[in-house]
Amino acid sequence: MSEEILVNVTPRETRVAVVDNGATQDVYVERSTSRGMTGNIYRGKVVRVLPGMQAAFVEIGAGRTGFLHAADLLPASGGESGRDQPIQYRLQEGQQLVVQVTREPIGTKGARLSTDLSVSSRYLVYMPRSRHVGVSQRIDDDAERRRLQQLLADALAEEGGDATGGYILRTAAEGVGAAEIRADLRFLQRLWAAVTRRSVERDGPPVIYEELPLHLRTVRDLARPGVERIRIDSQESYDALQAFCAEYVPEVSPLLECYRGERPLFELHGVEAEIQRALERSVELKSGGHIVIDQTEAMTTIDVNTGSYVGRRNQEETIFKTNLEAAVALARQLRLRNLGGIIIIDFIDMRDPEHRRQVLRALEKALARDPARTALTGVTELGLVAMTRKRTRESLQQILCEPCPVCQGRGQQKTAETVCFEIFREIIRDARAWENQCLAVLAGQSVIDRLLDEESGSLADLEEFTGKSISLRVEPGYSQEQFDIVLL
Helix, strand or coil: CCEEEEEEECCCEEEEEEEECCEEEEEEEEECCECCCCCCEEEEEEEEEECCCCEEEEECCCCCCEEEEHHHCCCCCCCCCCCCCCHHHCCCCCCEEEEEEEECCECCECCEEECCCCEECCCEEEECCCCCEEECCCCCCHHHHHHHHHHHHHHHHHHCCCCCCEEEECHHHCCCCHHHHHHHHHHHHHHHHHHHHHHCCCCCCCEEECCCCHHHHHHHHHCCCCEEEEEECCHHHHHHHHHHHHHHCHHHHHHEEECCCCCCHHHHCCHHHHHHHHCCCEEECCCCCEEEEEECCCEEEEEEECCCCCCCCCHHHHHHHHHHHHHHHHHHHHHHHCCCEEEEEECCCCCCHHHHHHHHHHHHHHHCCCCCCEEEEEECCCCCEEEEECCCCCCHHHHHCCCCCCCCCCCCCCCHHHHHHHHHHHHHHHHHHCCCCEEEEEECHHHHHHHHCCCHHHHHHHHHHHCCEEEEEECCCCCCCCEEEEEC
16 A cells, blocks of 8 residues: 655645545645634633533633533543532533533534543653553554553653653554654653643633644644655645654654645645545446435435446346445545544345345445544344444535525425415415505516416416416526515
8 A cells, every 4th residue: 555645735725635546535624714623722611501411511712612521521630539420510600621622513513522631742642631551443463562552651761751641652653662752752741731831821812722733733643654755735834844843753754745846736636526526425436336425414324326337147246246346435435525423324235144244344344444433333124234433523515515505405496386386375375465456576587487388377367366467577696496576
């Protein structure tokens, strides 16, 4: 495998794409007007406690209150005592507390908050209110896990690290030496000392600690083993990355490359086209089949269809091959579109139990490379595959799109015939309520055309029934569903 990381920087927006063997796997977008909040630490104020939900709303100065559940509220002492107490006995309205954003605001929901704070470096995550020392689950070699834990223990003893705090060794730590672990430990100690000082300031800004901008987080979090190069199309950002890498991750410096070509970087690697396809509802498969992805607030549903693929042997084999191809494609689409929460997959029905097992195995294998945590629950009684994917930020569609002002996000609009019948009912109501002799119908072109053609007879009958003259007028700015009845 060969991975490239592409960084496209403009004054108002930064985009990062992870490309694996020519195929775009992940896309991250950060805009200067709406930078991500995950990882930020704030000085918050409790504005409302909800005993019925065992949660509280906390003002963090972000325009929308954050949501703090009792499960994410650690006792003030940092121990376990008091965890089982109802939230109304642990928090009061107006109380000040330090919180960290664990999930971005999504849709109408505010940011998810926690008082279990943590700060990250290249190889370590420090959790001052925990005693746990762990290793990333993606490092599956037991000998390497033990080696890293011993390196951390030795570094803590040498550097005088906080023995009461907890640490997690990140995936990027695999194969590194003692010097890198000690350097990261010193950095985290300095960083946490600064956070602690700011947290006790009464008159300071609400933001105590702000996560790095996207292009710097890229080299910290995404430059994992297997990445061959990191291409940046901005000289200024390239210089900033070089300086950042020289101080914190010198082993990444040789991977940096400043792209100076005339053709846009994302266009050169086909990322722009992938982003456009990721906003479409249907995804075509190479065999001729396709998958249909519908994203709603409650869940995401994925339907697999054979489409134009008819196979060569028999129907069962055709269905099996389509489902196998769809399993790999949809796993990639989940990453690319950043779809999270509950996901229901409707594979084409397979009679052979072995085929079902192989499709599930292919899906599990494809999901194993996803950096987000996923859980596959297997096949339900209705033959559907249910899974979950951790959601920490908005999906690509939520970042780049907004609900259609015509259909209000339904994806459909009323037919011209339906709108005509609504107009007829409205005319009857107005005719009974008012004594005027004339009415004017203002509507879009398609509705007026139908009233003048297919519904002309009905319109004439309505004029005779109400005893009123009805005139029609096209309003160019009206959508197909909009209309007004004006009394003349």
